[in-house]
Amino acid sequence: LHSSHMAPDTAALDYWKDEPWLDVNTVYTYGPTYAPVLAQYSRPDHLPLFLIESAYENEHEATERRLRTQAYHALLSGAFGHVFGNNPIWHFGSGGLYPAPATWPEALDSPGARSMTHLRKLMTAFPWWHLQPDADHSMLTDGLGTGEDRAVAARSADGSLALIYLPSDREIVVGLDQLAGPQVVAHWYDPAAGRQSEARESPFQARGSRRFRPERPANQSGFDDW
16 A cells, blocks of 8 residues: 655645556644545545654654544544654654653653543444544534534444544434434443443434433543543
């Protein structure tokens, strides 16, 4: 497979679209990742794509939550994967652009790295490749937010599976009639701990809309993304 790492806010397919060697598209941005990923996913000349770079841990004032948000934003907006970066791992302690708070072996067990482990655990627990972005907001109908605080959702075409990421505590409205019934089982997943629990009153009837809000104000890391 061949692809290309472009400049920030430039996708490989933007520049190399007429090149026969380009097999996989990439997105590189330091802004909210859902918008450019969704734009590339929605192209008529679509190629499979992944987020090749965004903010690294211990750089760009990236919090643990921001690292999770850019990953979930990408995966639920049409990317098949993403690259997680960490200072000092990316230069193995040889001296980077920013001071490093730990050695690279210590950074292997950083909060951001553990969050990526939990993300992989979640996504590989079900057939994630069937997920399609809820681009028209027919399922996640309210409580979306903007920028890095944007809530994003994806679901399978047959309605048997859906995943929603909330970067912060808020009430959202979910159209349960967009999901396969007759009942919908809902779980909350702590992205900092890798643990899930069934939502109160679940299962629900697969009809109408329902309001949801995280049942705890903070996850294990002290942030409020769920």
